[in-house]
Amino acid sequence: MSPTPRSLISRPGPTALWRAVLAAGVLCAIGLLPWLARTDPALTVLKARSADRDPTPEALAAVRDRLGLDAGPLRLLGRWLGDLAHGDAGHSWISGSAVLPSVVQALGVSLLLMAVALTAALGTAALVCARTLWRGAAGRPTGSRTGGVAATLASLPEFLTASVLATVVGVQLGWLPALGWYGPQWLVLPALALGVPAGALLGRLLGDALPGAFAEPWALAASARGLPGRRIARQALRRSFPGLLPNLGLFVVGLTGGSVAVEQIFDIPGLGRLTLQAAIAQDLPVLQAGTLALLLLAAVAGGAARGTARLLLGPVLRDGALASPHRPGPPARSPLPFAYGAVLLGVVVAGLPRDPLALDTAARLRPPSWAHPFGTDALGRDLLARVGHGALTTLALALAVSAAALLTGVVLGLVPRVSGAAVDTVNAVPPVLAGLLVAGVAGSGPYTPALAVAAVAWAPLAAHAGALLTQERATAHLAATRALGAGPLYLLRHELLPAVLPPVTRHALLRLPGVALALASLGFLGLGAQPPSPEWGLLLAENLPYAERAPWAVLAPAAVLALLGALAVSAAGGVRLPGRRPRRGRPARRRSRQQPRHPSRHPSRQPSRQPEPAAPAHGTAAPGSAR
Structure with missing residues (x-):
């Protein structure tokens, strides 16, 4: 017998417990951050308090004794949690x-x-x-x-x-x-x-x-x-x-x-x-x-x-009375994706033959010209060359992280009871802090930003997939299909995924430029590739101080990021996954166990309990509204 629609609403008890466990895990990871980063917390605190003071063993021992660092990270964390229960969050180690x-x-x-x-x-x-x-x-x-x-x-x-x-x-x-x-x-x-x-x-x-x-x-x-x-x-x-x-x-x-x-x-x-x-x-x-x-x-x-x-x-989530599922139409036919892609490809191809590291101090901050179509930066390097070469690493990592985030988001979105609390917890961690945690565990390297961004980029996609899945499960047509004998595998393959996957995929494409920028921003903070790497985000950050004097130095990487966003959105318009429909007039050679059978042909599979009739306003009024 199919579950009642009320079971679609998650129980508050296990969800609250799961949320508390995840929050405790994040706080413990943050409490262990200095030790995970394999640095001496006393040395960091001493440099922050007085940068000109020599880190002698006596000075470091005094800092450890004052902060209680010799007790170890676990005892420090337990002491902090105990004081927090009494309304005391402690005192800053710096001030x-x-x-x-x-x-x-x-x-x-x-x-x-x-x-x-x-x-x-x-x-x-x-x-x-x-x-x-x-x-x-x-x-x-x-x-x-x-x-x-x-x-x-x-x-x-x-x-x-x-x-x-x-x-x-x-x-x-x-x-x-x-x-x-x-x-x-x-x-x-x-x-x-x-x-x-x-x-x-x-x-x-x-x-x-x-x-x-x-x-x-x-x-x-x-x-x-x-x-x-x-x-x-x-x-x-x-x-x-x-x-x-x-x-x-x-x-x-x-x-x-x-x-x-x-x-x-x-x-x-x-x-x-x-x-x-x-x-x-x-x-x-x-x-x-x-x-x-x-x-x-x-x-x-x-x-x-x-x-x-x-x-x-x-009442739709309670009674399963949504009028109809969201069914995407045919793929959008537009020349815009090809136009945006051709321009972006032309920029990359034009920049690859040039040297992105060649310095010319006599040509610093030159405006665009035939010799330098995008101008030069503060060191006299050709911006077209740097944009073209930076596309290779920036786009490759961004695409890989976006694909991983999409897969993780869809999989976790299918189990909203598990992923709901995880989405809220992960989203509360800023990407910079996630980068510091990943760098502490894995060390700084060219792939550290990718791991950090992938660790948090799946959260909005999982939230979107979970919300769409909840609405789709509450539709009347899904209740009818389940009553006709369809199993979970059939519903997932033929009903839920065709309705959830296309909009979430378009959402992932919308976030592609943001992923590319987040990767480069973490690299600029010292957690990944270092200058003179020509990543697009690094180009923005390096040339930002000269935006008033040489705006072309900032507009060039900003324009390719905007072009990447336009390409992603216009291509997302053609992402469709229509549900499979049986062909009329041709009997199926094989019938899956999960495929529903018509009740008139298989009386034994008729449900013992007929589903509740739909609301009378189904064809004429919006869901949730009174006639």
Whole structure:
């Protein structure tokens, strides 16, 4: 007998226990970070406190005695947890001040910045999806035409956007303050730098789901009956948005703890900046308290996202009454992927014959010319050569990490009870901190950034896959197919994967430019390939100080990243995996054990209990709404 739809909702007890185990594992790994990195914590603390003091054995012994390092990492961790139970997060190893007040203050700053950035992200997402909503409300074909714009916005590096806004809007035009944290005016520029790329990605995901909602029978019937288009559009949003709420929860945590570069550029005393500084200085009490705050925020944001999804869907998760599954249409036919791919390939081919390491100090920061089509950098190196050679390592690693993240995300998304807590926990760890943990275990090397990014890149894909799977399991057609005798293997192969895999694959392609940038950013921090490696992210970071004097030095790598994003999004439009449909008029040679048999031909396989009838508004009203 098939399980009841109520079993689709995970039990809070085991999930809470699993979440607590994962959080304890992350805190233990952070507590062991100095010893995993095979460095002397006393030496790091001594250099951070007084860089000019010689690390004599007597000085190091004094630091160890004061901090209690001779007791070992496990006893230190146990002591920290015991004090935390009494409301004491300890004192900073560097400054000696209490940890809890500084972490709470930094968390408040980051939450305020996150709220304003999330508002900017939702506004950007609305602009990206406006044309799709308008066409759907008017009863016209709803193909997403904003992929290139959304890809360009989503692929912009946050630190590049923040630097341009601070330089142009804050310094040159003087419209808004560029540095500091003294009032509401200081919120605008960093919120835009964080919210616009996140909103473009969120809008592109929503624009990918809306055509399927407008093509469902309830929307077609409502349009045929003459219901107002804005009402149909509103219900289509309600139908599509729950599948994106887990990723919106991930954005909340990412905008709070992952905005390290933006906080550094605008001099904002937020939690991401505090956690990064503590990780570099190995200030364990501050690092553990900051990470614990991010874990708690991730748990709250994840629970709120799941509760909001159930509220938006109404009784459908409880009664299995969704009108129809999302069925993707035929592959989109557009010449844009070939055009973007040809331009990107042409740039790479043109740059490969040139020497990316040749120095010419007499040609420093030269503008684009026939000799140097992309100009030169601060050392006189040809930027076209560096962009072309950097594509080999950047794109290869980014594709490998994205493929691994997609596979991991889909597999874990199929078991949402197990992956839900893991997604929230992993997403609470900023990529920089993950890079430090991976470097501590595996050591620094050319593949350390790939391991670090792969360790966290699967989380949004697993959240997306789990949300889509939950909606698909609650559909009426799946309950009917199960009642006809279909087994789990048949449902997984013919129903669940065809509905879940294409949108998650398109989501992975949307994140490809971000993966490439994260890889290079970790390499720039000393965790991977070092200069003079021509990775695209390193090119951005190296030439960023000269953006005002030589903007072409920054625009060249930023343009290829934006081109990569446009190529990924336009190619994602053709990712389809239509379900297999039996051919009419030809009997099947073999019949799988899992394939459902028609009840009229096999009376013994008829279910003993008929499924509950669907809601009466199935063909005429949006899911979860009253007639």
